[in-house]
Amino acid sequence: MTDLSTLLLEWYAHNGRDLPWRFKGGKHPNPYIVLISEFMLQQTTVKTVLSYFAGFIERFPDIQSLAAASIDEVYQQWQGLGYYSRARSLHATAQTIVNQYAGYFPDTRSEVLQLKGIGTYTAASFLSLAYNQPETVIDGNVMRIICRLYRFTEPLSDIQDKIRTHAEKLTCPKHPADYASAIMDLGATICTPKKPQCLLCPWQKHCLSANTPDVETIPLRKKLAKQEKTGYVYLIRNRKNEIFIRKRTEKGLLSGLYEFPWSDTTPLFPNAPNTHQEIHHTFTHFKLTLHIHTLQAEEMAISGHFVSTEMLKNYALSTLMKKVANKISEL
Numbered sequence: 001m002t003d004l005s006t007l008l009l010e011w012y013a014h015n016g017r018d019l020p021w022r023f024k025g026g027k028h029p030n031p032y033i034v035l036i037s038e039f040m041l042q043q044t045t046v047k048t049v050l051s052y053f054a055g056f057i058e059r060f061p062d063i064q065s066l067a068a069a070s071i072d073e074v075y076q077q078w079q080g081l082g083y084y085s086r087a088r089s090l091h092a093t094a095q096t097i098v099n100q101y102a103g104y105f106p107d108t109r110s111e112v113l114q115l116k117g118i119g120t121y122t123a124a125s126f127l128s129l130a131y132n133q134p135e136t137v138i139d140g141n142v143m144r145i146i147c148r149l150y151r152f153t154e155p156l157s158d159i160q161d162k163i164r165t166h167a168e169k170l171t172c173p174k175h176p177a178d179y180a181s182a183i184m185d186l187g188a189t190i191c192t193p194k195k196p197q198c199l200l201c202p203w204q205k206h207c208l209s210a211n212t213p214d215v216e217t218i219p220l221r222k223k224l225a226k227q228e229k230t231g232y233v234y235l236i237r238n239r240k241n242e243i244f245i246r247k248r249t250e251k252g253l254l255s256g257l258y259e260f261p262w263s264d265t266t267p268l269f270p271n272a273p274n275t276h277q278e279i280h281h282t283f284t285h286f287k288l289t290l291h292i293h294t295l296q297a298e299e300m301a302i303s304g305h306f307v308s309t310e311m312l313k314n315y316a317l318s319t320l321m322k323k324v325a326n327k328i329s330e331l
């Protein structure tokens with residue numbers, strides 16, 4: 001065990017966060033809990049995941065119940081977490097574990113990497129936390145800490161191999177699960193992007209960036225401006241005041257979810273009156289402004305169906321479409 005990992009583990013023993021998917025002192029007794037948390041935490045903050053985790057586990061308490069559920073049931077329980085392709089991958093992975101592994105979780109890197117929705121990071125994190133295997137977990141938090149600790153000031157994208165080499169050397173081979181959790185917690189609570197609290201950091205005496213005025217500029221990220229798009233969304237009502245919704249295809253952005261007809265290219269119904277109300281939403285790679293239009297119709301030439309506004313809550317809508325739904329009563 002290196003000095004640095006000893007210091008970090010001592011700090012973690014007293015300061016590590018208590019999280020429902022966390023087990024201090026070695027491998028987690030239930031790999032299912034780790035798996036669910038790993039999928040939820042991809043692209044979503046701990047704070048948000050905490051609001052949905054217990055409800056999901058209550059609804060699907062084990063891998064068998066998740067595998068047996070329909071994808072719509074999974075989507076519904078996933079509502080609010082966004083990035084629904086993760087829910088689809090998690091569901092497929094649950095079915096693989098039940099059907100190919102008889103419900104036993106695989107514990108080798110090559111097998112875990114075969115599961116849908118699991119890349120290098122998630123595989124390392126799962127094997128570390130669920131099986132206490134000496135995997136090195138590297139996410140944005142870990143990269144930031146390593147760059148500051150060794151004062152790597154080159155652009156982040158140019159030094160990925162160097163970061164991995166140093167991160168692997170730091171990983172504690174005897175306590176990999178606790179070490180992985182500890183370095184995540186250090187990044188989330190002490191070595192934060194803004195205003196790191198170096199005075200409270202267990203690595204302060206060894207860190208080449210500790211208390212330096214430019215610490216916040218490390219690591220150096222090349223920023224790409226987000227593309228801006230404009231689109232159109234349609235609230236189509238029939239005589240019974242029901243609203244038209246459709247299901248997206250099973251591939252691509254927001255796939256499998258229900259939505260009001262919309263387009264981010266050309267208007268679908270050029271004559272539909274514009275309400276002059278807008279919805280703003282930020283996706284990973286672009287910002288979208290949707291202009292809300294209304295329409296009266298009894299039948300539509302596109303696939304979908306009318307539902308009452310009371311029944312709308314039973315359909316899994318993306319966060320974008322929830323924003324539109326929240327406007328219905330005003331229009």
Ligand code: SF4
Nearest residue numbers: 191198201204207210
């Ligand atoms: S001393 Fe400061 S900059 Fe260095 S790892 Fe700790 S919190 Fe980060």
